[in-house]
Amino acid sequence: MYLSIKGLSKSFGELEVLKDIEVNVEKGKVLTIMGPSGSGKTTLLRCLNALEEPSGGVFTFEDGFSLDFDKKVSKQDWLRLRRKSGMVFQSYNLFPHKTALENVTEGPIIVQKREKKQVQEMAERLLAKVGLRDKMHLYPHQLSGGQQQRVGIARALAIEPELMLFDEPTSALDPELIGEVLGVIKELANEGWTMVIVTHEVQFAEQVSDEVLFMDGGYIIEQGPPKQVLKEPKEKRTQQFLQRILNP
Template identity: 80%
Template sequence: MLLSIKRLAKSFDDLEVLKDINMDIEKGTVVTIMGPSGSGKTTLLRCLNALEEPTNGVFSFDDGFTLDFQHKINKNDLLTLRRKSGMVFQSYNLFPHKTAIENVTEGPIIVQRRSKEEVYEQANNLLKKVGLEDKKDLYPHQLSGGQQQRVGIARALAIEPDLLLFDEPTSALDPELVGDVLSVIKDLANEGWTIVIVTHEVQFAQQVSDQVIFMDGGYIVEQGPPEKVLQNPSENRTQQFLQRILNP
């Protein structure tokens, strides 16, 4: 078990966005989170690396690192949590004034203080992995949306995280570019990376997921293997959601 999450809750003032979330993430597996807009999917993902600090809950990692958000968390522990995960954002979030390779090397050099020589060699290999070796000196505005998202994936990989987090990585892309990004994520899953992904791509989820979580209203309504949750859901709310997105 890479990460066990118990009683996770998140409120923004009086608005309770996540309510009593309990989930386990096994090492080397793909967990897909699905649900309607406003169900809490992205907030859950952002809590996993403390971009949003949970209101309550306990995170327990397999290396013994534990955070109990019922108590005040110190800055060093939050940084440790953030270093355990790499986030790929819906809207790329690349530095516009830096080239593709500079975007990939920023974190390892500035935050992890690794040697430039080592980091640049790794970055070249990662850009090659995502099919962008020949685009390394281009700036984000010179890249397509799909290419920017693949740079974002290389950037997340560069910090060598335990956990890769994807927040609807294809939702901002033109339909013909979606396949390239999903193909890279499939390759990462096949390599044994631990992945948590928020997506509406049902077919993709069926192909790569070990576990699917369906959320609504801040709760986990249903979770289990894709053949159960996506093909034979037991909850009416899950059935309604799947019918709507499969038969728009």
């Protein structure tokens, strides 16, 4: 097991968004989170990356690193948590003043202080891997949405994270561009990356996931292998949700 989450809760003021979440993220496996909007799935993902501060709960990593959010968490621990994972955003959030290549090299060179030439070579390899070798000197505004998102994936991979997080990576894309991004993510799954993905793409989730988690109202309603959760859901809310997005 790569990461065990126990008793995770998160409130924004009065509003409880996550309630007593228990999840295990298995090493080399893909965990997909689905659920209606407002169910807390994105908040859960953002807690893993310290973009949201959990109100309570315990994270324990396989290397023994552990965080207890019922106590005060030190700045170093925050950074350590954040640096474990790479994040791919729904709206890409590329740095508009940097080229595709510079977007990818920024973290390794500035934060990790790695050797510039090696980082450049690695970044070129990563951009080639996502099919953008010939676009690496272009600025984000010169790329299509699908291309921008693939740069976003390369940027997240470049910091050599243990865990890859995807927050609805195809939700902002035109339908014909979704495939190219999902293709890259599938490839990463085949390479054995540990990943947590929030998505609405049922078919994709079925193909890529080892485990699917269905959330509603801040709770995990159902979880299990994709065949079971997506094909024969036990819970009524899961059935209704799937019906709605499969036959809109």
